[in-house]
Amino acid sequence: MYDFAYHKPTTVADAVKILSADPEARPISGGQTLLPALKHRLNKPTAVVDLSGIAELKGIRREGDRLVIGALAKHGEVANSPEVKAAIPALAQMASTIGDTQVRNRGTIGGSVSNNDPAADYPAAVLGLDATVVTDKRRIAADDFFQGMFTTALEPGELLVAIEFPIPEKAGYAKMRNPASRYVMAGVFVARTKSGTRVVVNGAGPGVFRQAEMETALAANWSADAVAGVKQSPDGLNGDIHGSAEYRAHLVTVMAKRAVANAG
Amino acid sequence: MTVVTPFEGIGASVKRKEDLRFLSGRGRYTDDINRPGQAYAHILRSPHAHAAIRGIDLAAARAMPGVVAVFTGADMVGLGGLPCGWQIHNKDGSPMAEPPHPVLAQGKVRFVGDAVAVVIASTRAAARDAAEAIEVEYEVLPAVATMEAALAPGAPAVHDGVAGNLCYDWHIGDPAVNAAAFQGAHKVVEFELVNNRLVPNAMEPRAAIGDFDPTTGDYTLYTTSQNPHVIRLLMGAFVLQLPEHKLRVVAPDVGGGFGSKIFHYAEEAIVTWAAGKIARPVKWTADRSESFITDAHGRDHVTKARLALDAEGRFLALHVQTLANMGAYLSTFSTSVPTYLYATLLAGVYTTPTVYAEVKAVFTNTVPVDAYRGAGRPEATFLLERLVDVAAREMGMDRIEIRRRNFIPNDAFPYQTPVALQYDSGDYVATLEEALKVADWAGFEQRRQAAKAAGKLRGIGISTYLEACGIAPSAVVGALGARAGLYEVGTIRVHPTGSVTVLTGTHSHGQGHETTLAQLVTDRLGVPLAQVDIVHGDTAKIPFGMGTYGSRSLAVGGSAMVKAMDKIVAKARRIAAHLMEASVEDVEFDRGTFRVAGTDKTKSWGEICLTAYVPHNYPIEEIEPGLDETAFYDPKNFTYPGGCHICEIEIDPDTCQVAVVNFTAVDDVGRVINPMIVEGQVQGGVAQGIGQALLETAVYDENGQLLSASFMDYQMPRANDLPPVSVATHTTLCTHNPLGVKGCGEVGAIGSPPAVINAVVDALRDYDVRHIEMPATPAKIWGIIHAGQRLAAE
Amino acid sequence: MPQVTLTVNGASHTVEVEGRTLLVELLREKLRLTGTHVGCDTSQCGACVVHVNGDSVKSCTLLALQADGAEITTIEGLAKPDGTLHPMQEAFREYHALQCGFCTPGMVMSAIDLVQKHPQGLSEKEIREGLEGNLCRCTGYHNIVKAIAAAQDVMHGRRAELAPAAE
Structure with a gap:
C-alpha cells in the first residue's frame, strides 16, 4: 500500500468537504474491497476518509412501504435485521451470502453499491427492487445509477447516504459463485413490485442488467417454468478461465428458475 | 523411577x-522472528515471461527514504547459481542440458517472477516503495508458455544453447521387449491425458532472514525449509561458497510445505549474502501473490499411453510417452520427478510384464516445476488408474474384476517390476475388499437410482495404487544421478x-x-x-x-x-x-x-x-x-505403501457442479505409530487430491502470464468443497526397516485423483465420455452435458 | 505520525502508525503478537482473523486507525491466565484439527465467532459453510469440523466437558 492521510469526519458535510477538496481522496467504510485493491497498489489515494463515525449514514428502518438502509449498514446487520427479514427476506438472504462471515462483519451496503463491482450481489437487489439511491445531493433511481463495470452515477465527491427499497410483493435471489473468488459468477434477482416485474442479472456480464424477455415471461406467469424457456444470449457476457460466456448464459436461466422458486 | x-x-x-x-x-515461524537491527528486502521481479535486460537505473531507488542498499545480478557475479540436485542422462547416455540458474537475473529474465533486483530498506513498505522506483529497460522477447509451444520447430529458446528447449530425452525399460509384447495383443488401448499444473500453496508463505556476525564471520539463515542441512550444503557449497562451519541454517516452525519448501530458492541466498554485505540482518517474506509466481509449481505432464491386453483382460505391455514441464530453470529436484519418481511407478500394483516409458523434459517461460505432494507418483497413478478404467470399459469388463485379474499376488513378494523397483510387501486384495465394503460399492446402483430420481447424476470411482517412498538408498539413487545421499x-x-x-x-x-x-x-x-x-x-x-x-x-x-x-x-x-x-x-x-x-x-x-x-x-x-x-x-530399499480409494460424487446437471458425497481410503502404510496422525495425514492428502481433480489448476496465457495468480482465481479447497473422508488402514509390514513402517504423507494425494475422475466419468456414462481432464470444473462438465444434449437434439 | 489507541487482550496500547498500517501489522510488528498470521493478500485465507468488538474480522483488511478505540482479542488472549485453554482450543487439540498450525489461530478465532453467533447449534454442513473465510491446506477440514462440533456443546453449556475423540 502507498501511504496516505487518514481522516475520520463525523458528519456527511465534513466528509464531502474533504472528498470534494481532494479528488484523489477515497472514502472508506468497511474497506473489504478498497483495502485489497490498495494492498496491490492498484490505486494511490492521497487520503482515505473513514465514514464509520458518521451517524447520518447508519440505521435500518421501515418508512411506510419502503425500507431505508443507511450506507454504513454491514452485510451481517442486513442479514440479521428483523426489519429486513420481515419486509424483504430476499434481501436479508442475499446479504447472508455475501463474501464470508468476516467480510460481512465489515463490508457495507453503501460501499458495495458505490463500487458497483459486476460480480457483487447488492446491485442486483437495488436494480431488481427499483430502489432509490439517496446521496448527499440528490435521489437517483436504480435504473439511472448503475452505468456499467465499476461505474455509477455518483459524481466525484458525492456520497451515497442511504438506499430506499420499495417493499415488493415477492422477491427472490439465486447465484452461482465463482469457484475460486466466491464472488458472483452468475446471479439473478427477481421481484414483483407495484411498479412491475423485474429480473436482474449480475455476475455474468460487465455490469448488472435487466433481462427483458424474462421480465415479460414472468409478468405473464410468475413461475419457474415461465423463465425456464427463456435463453440468455451469451453476447456481451463475461468469459474467463472459470467459464465461457455460453456457460454463464446457461447459468442465468438456471439461476432465474431458482430465484423464482426462492421467491415463492 | x-x-x-x-x-x-x-x-x-x-x-x-x-x-x-x-x-x-506461540508457534515460532520464520516471519515471527525478528533480529536486532533487521532490515527488510523487497525483490523486484520480472513482469515479462521472457526479456533481455538492456539497462537498470537504480539511482532513484537508492535515494528513496529508508533505503539501505540495492543490488542486482551485477553485484553477484562470481557467485554460483542455484544447483540442480539430480542429473538425468539422455537415451544416448549424454547428460541432460543444465543451463545456469542465477540468483538474480544476469542479462535476461525467463519467467514472470524471475528476480531482477533486491532493495533493502528499514521497513518492508519502504523497500517496496523503492523497488517501484527502479527503472528496468526490458527488450521483450517471444515467450513459450506451453510445452507444445516450446517444442514447436523454430520456437524461441528459453536458454541459449539448449536445442529445442529440451532438457533431456530419457527412457526406462526395454523398448524391444515392449514393442514385441504389443504384437498380437488382443486389444491395445490408446489414451492421452494431462496432469494439471498445481500451485502448492502451503498456508505459510516462504520467508527468510539472513544474519551475519562480522566479528566471527558466522552467517545464520532462518528459512521456511523442509531440510535445513540440504539448504546449507547447496547454498554454502554451490552458491555463496561459505564453508559449513560458518553457516547455520535454522528452519523453525514451518507452516506446511508439501514439497514446495524442499528446494533451495534464490531468496535464501539473497538475504544471507546481503546480510554480509550490509552487516545487518535482512528479512524477506513473500506475500501470497509472490508465492504464486515463485514457489515451484507441481505436476504439469502431457502423456500418451498404450496398454496391450489379452482376451482375458490381462495386461501384456504398457508404453508411455510423457512430456514434463520443467519451467524456466531446473529447480533442486525437478529432474528426478518425471523420471525416477514417476516412470518407475508405472507397473503400479499390476503384473504388467513389460513397461517402457519415454520422458522428455521441456523448458518453458514459466515458474520452475518440482516436487509437490507425491511428486511423480500421483502422475503415474492418475495415468494408470484412468487407463485401467478405460481398458475395462473397452474390454466390456467390470472395473473391479480387471484390477483383481492383474494384481500382483500376495505370494509374489518380493516382486521385481520391469521398471527397476522391487516391492517388498503388500496386500492389494485386502485393501480393495475393505474399501469396497466400507464404501458399500454393492449398494451403489441403488444410490444412483435414488439420485436420478432427485435429478442428480451420481457416479462412483475406484483407484488401486501403490507408491514408492521412504527415500532412498544412497547407492541406488547415486547410480541414477542423485547428487546427494539420502x-x-x-x-x-x-x-x-x-x-x-x-x-x-x-x-x-x-x-x-x-x-x-x-x-x-x-x-x-x-x-x-x-x-x-x-x-x-x-x-x-x-x-x-x-x-x-x-x-x-x-x-x-x-x-x-x-x-x-x-x-x-x-x-x-x-x-x-x-x-x-x-x-x-x-x-x-x-x-x-x-x-x-x-x-x-x-x-x-x-x-x-x-x-x-x-x-x-x-x-x-x-x-x-x-x-x-x-x-x-541408509535404507536398503524404498518403501511401498498402497491401497484403495473409492470416491462417490453427484453432479447437479443444471449448474454442473460436482459434489463429493463419499470418500473412502483404505491404505497400507505399514506399521502405524499414531493412528490419529496417520488419519490426519491421509485426510489432508485426499483433500489435495480432490483439489487437483476438481478445483485447482495453474493457467498461463500464451504470453506466459499466470492467470490463476491468486486465491481469487486459483481455487483452493474450502471446508464446504470437501466431504468427510473415511480413513482406514490395513497393515502389511515393510520388511527391510526396523519399524516395519512405510509412510503415510503422500498416499492421500496419490490415490485420490483418479478415484475422483473415474467417478465423474462414471456419472456421465450417458454422455459418451471417455475422459475428462482435471480439474473437472462445472464449466467443463457443462460443455460435455450441453454437447450431448445438442447432439441428442440434432 | 497518527496514533491509535486500542485494547488488545485486555491491555490498552497507544501506538504510532502510518495511515496505511494494517491492524495485523500493528499486532505482529508493533505489539509482537505474532500468533496472528498473514497467509494471503486478497483477504481470503483467514489466517489473520481476530475479534474486533466481539466480531471476527480479517485483520489484514482493516487499517489500524479504523480500530481506534476497539477491543481486540487475538489467539494469545483466549486461554485463561492460569493457562486453561478455551474450549475451542482444547477441541482442536483433542480432535487433531491442526497440523502445521499456521492457519490455526485464524481458524480458531473464526470458529469461536461462528459458534457464539449460533447458540441454537450448528450442523456439520453449517460449520463447513461457516468456514468459508478460512483456508487450511493440511487437514482437509475433516477434523476441524469435528472439533467445532464438539466445542459448541461445551461453549453453550450443553456438556460440562469436551466429548473425547473416538480412538
Whole structure:
C-alpha cells in the first residue's frame, strides 16, 4: 500500500468537504474491497476518509412501504435485521451470502453499491427492487445509477447516504459463485413490485442488467417454468478461465428458475 | 523411577505435543522472528515471461527514504547459481542440458517472477516503495508458455544453447521387449491425458532472514525449509561458497510445505549474502501473490499411453510417452520427478510384464516445476488408474474384476517390476475388499437410482495404487544421478535424570514428528512422552540430516533413531551389568527396567542414566561416561505403501457442479505409530487430491502470464468443497526397516485423483465420455452435458 | 505520525502508525503478537482473523486507525491466565484439527465467532459453510469440523466437558 492521510469526519458535510477538496481522496467504510485493491497498489489515494463515525449514514428502518438502509449498514446487520427479514427476506438472504462471515462483519451496503463491482450481489437487489439511491445531493433511481463495470452515477465527491427499497410483493435471489473468488459468477434477482416485474442479472456480464424477455415471461406467469424457456444470449457476457460466456448464459436461466422458486 | 505408560507407545493415538504452542499463538515461524537491527528486502521481479535486460537505473531507488542498499545480478557475479540436485542422462547416455540458474537475473529474465533486483530498506513498505522506483529497460522477447509451444520447430529458446528447449530425452525399460509384447495383443488401448499444473500453496508463505556476525564471520539463515542441512550444503557449497562451519541454517516452525519448501530458492541466498554485505540482518517474506509466481509449481505432464491386453483382460505391455514441464530453470529436484519418481511407478500394483516409458523434459517461460505432494507418483497413478478404467470399459469388463485379474499376488513378494523397483510387501486384495465394503460399492446402483430420481447424476470411482517412498538408498539413487545421499540421522541424548532429547535430521512442518518420533522413544526406552523432546530444524544442533519429503521421516529418520537407541540400550545394559554384577548377556531391558534374567535383580532406567553421568561406581576403563548416541541410517530399499480409494460424487446437471458425497481410503502404510496422525495425514492428502481433480489448476496465457495468480482465481479447497473422508488402514509390514513402517504423507494425494475422475466419468456414462481432464470444473462438465444434449437434439 | 489507541487482550496500547498500517501489522510488528498470521493478500485465507468488538474480522483488511478505540482479542488472549485453554482450543487439540498450525489461530478465532453467533447449534454442513473465510491446506477440514462440533456443546453449556475423540 502507498501511504496516505487518514481522516475520520463525523458528519456527511465534513466528509464531502474533504472528498470534494481532494479528488484523489477515497472514502472508506468497511474497506473489504478498497483495502485489497490498495494492498496491490492498484490505486494511490492521497487520503482515505473513514465514514464509520458518521451517524447520518447508519440505521435500518421501515418508512411506510419502503425500507431505508443507511450506507454504513454491514452485510451481517442486513442479514440479521428483523426489519429486513420481515419486509424483504430476499434481501436479508442475499446479504447472508455475501463474501464470508468476516467480510460481512465489515463490508457495507453503501460501499458495495458505490463500487458497483459486476460480480457483487447488492446491485442486483437495488436494480431488481427499483430502489432509490439517496446521496448527499440528490435521489437517483436504480435504473439511472448503475452505468456499467465499476461505474455509477455518483459524481466525484458525492456520497451515497442511504438506499430506499420499495417493499415488493415477492422477491427472490439465486447465484452461482465463482469457484475460486466466491464472488458472483452468475446471479439473478427477481421481484414483483407495484411498479412491475423485474429480473436482474449480475455476475455474468460487465455490469448488472435487466433481462427483458424474462421480465415479460414472468409478468405473464410468475413461475419457474415461465423463465425456464427463456435463453440468455451469451453476447456481451463475461468469459474467463472459470467459464465461457455460453456457460454463464446457461447459468442465468438456471439461476432465474431458482430465484423464482426462492421467491415463492 | 519412570512409569511405563503403554498408551503413549507405538499404536497409541496420543495427542500432539506440539499443539499447545500452535493453539496459543506461540508457534515460532520464520516471519515471527525478528533480529536486532533487521532490515527488510523487497525483490523486484520480472513482469515479462521472457526479456533481455538492456539497462537498470537504480539511482532513484537508492535515494528513496529508508533505503539501505540495492543490488542486482551485477553485484553477484562470481557467485554460483542455484544447483540442480539430480542429473538425468539422455537415451544416448549424454547428460541432460543444465543451463545456469542465477540468483538474480544476469542479462535476461525467463519467467514472470524471475528476480531482477533486491532493495533493502528499514521497513518492508519502504523497500517496496523503492523497488517501484527502479527503472528496468526490458527488450521483450517471444515467450513459450506451453510445452507444445516450446517444442514447436523454430520456437524461441528459453536458454541459449539448449536445442529445442529440451532438457533431456530419457527412457526406462526395454523398448524391444515392449514393442514385441504389443504384437498380437488382443486389444491395445490408446489414451492421452494431462496432469494439471498445481500451485502448492502451503498456508505459510516462504520467508527468510539472513544474519551475519562480522566479528566471527558466522552467517545464520532462518528459512521456511523442509531440510535445513540440504539448504546449507547447496547454498554454502554451490552458491555463496561459505564453508559449513560458518553457516547455520535454522528452519523453525514451518507452516506446511508439501514439497514446495524442499528446494533451495534464490531468496535464501539473497538475504544471507546481503546480510554480509550490509552487516545487518535482512528479512524477506513473500506475500501470497509472490508465492504464486515463485514457489515451484507441481505436476504439469502431457502423456500418451498404450496398454496391450489379452482376451482375458490381462495386461501384456504398457508404453508411455510423457512430456514434463520443467519451467524456466531446473529447480533442486525437478529432474528426478518425471523420471525416477514417476516412470518407475508405472507397473503400479499390476503384473504388467513389460513397461517402457519415454520422458522428455521441456523448458518453458514459466515458474520452475518440482516436487509437490507425491511428486511423480500421483502422475503415474492418475495415468494408470484412468487407463485401467478405460481398458475395462473397452474390454466390456467390470472395473473391479480387471484390477483383481492383474494384481500382483500376495505370494509374489518380493516382486521385481520391469521398471527397476522391487516391492517388498503388500496386500492389494485386502485393501480393495475393505474399501469396497466400507464404501458399500454393492449398494451403489441403488444410490444412483435414488439420485436420478432427485435429478442428480451420481457416479462412483475406484483407484488401486501403490507408491514408492521412504527415500532412498544412497547407492541406488547415486547410480541414477542423485547428487546427494539420502540416509537420515538420529541422535538420542539421554540426560542424567533419564529424560531424552532426540535430534533428528528430518523436519516437521505439520506432520507431528514431535509426537510420533517421541512415541518411538517411549515405546523402546519406557521414558514417558512428556520426558522426550524432539529437536529438529537447526544445523547448529543436529549433526546432519536430509530433511523431510517423500514420506521418509519415519521410515528413514525413525529407523536412524532405532539404530541410535540400539546403541543406547547396548551401553546401558553394560552399565547395568556392572551395577548388578552380572554378565552383559544376562541383562535384559524392557521399557525402563534392566533385569538380570531369571532373577528379581533390577535397575531402573533412571539409575543407569544417572550412573552414566555420575560415574563413581563405573567401569571407566571399559566404558566412556555419558549416554548420547548418534546413528546414520541408509535404507536398503524404498518403501511401498498402497491401497484403495473409492470416491462417490453427484453432479447437479443444471449448474454442473460436482459434489463429493463419499470418500473412502483404505491404505497400507505399514506399521502405524499414531493412528490419529496417520488419519490426519491421509485426510489432508485426499483433500489435495480432490483439489487437483476438481478445483485447482495453474493457467498461463500464451504470453506466459499466470492467470490463476491468486486465491481469487486459483481455487483452493474450502471446508464446504470437501466431504468427510473415511480413513482406514490395513497393515502389511515393510520388511527391510526396523519399524516395519512405510509412510503415510503422500498416499492421500496419490490415490485420490483418479478415484475422483473415474467417478465423474462414471456419472456421465450417458454422455459418451471417455475422459475428462482435471480439474473437472462445472464449466467443463457443462460443455460435455450441453454437447450431448445438442447432439441428442440434432 | 497518527496514533491509535486500542485494547488488545485486555491491555490498552497507544501506538504510532502510518495511515496505511494494517491492524495485523500493528499486532505482529508493533505489539509482537505474532500468533496472528498473514497467509494471503486478497483477504481470503483467514489466517489473520481476530475479534474486533466481539466480531471476527480479517485483520489484514482493516487499517489500524479504523480500530481506534476497539477491543481486540487475538489467539494469545483466549486461554485463561492460569493457562486453561478455551474450549475451542482444547477441541482442536483433542480432535487433531491442526497440523502445521499456521492457519490455526485464524481458524480458531473464526470458529469461536461462528459458534457464539449460533447458540441454537450448528450442523456439520453449517460449520463447513461457516468456514468459508478460512483456508487450511493440511487437514482437509475433516477434523476441524469435528472439533467445532464438539466445542459448541461445551461453549453453550450443553456438556460440562469436551466429548473425547473416538480412538
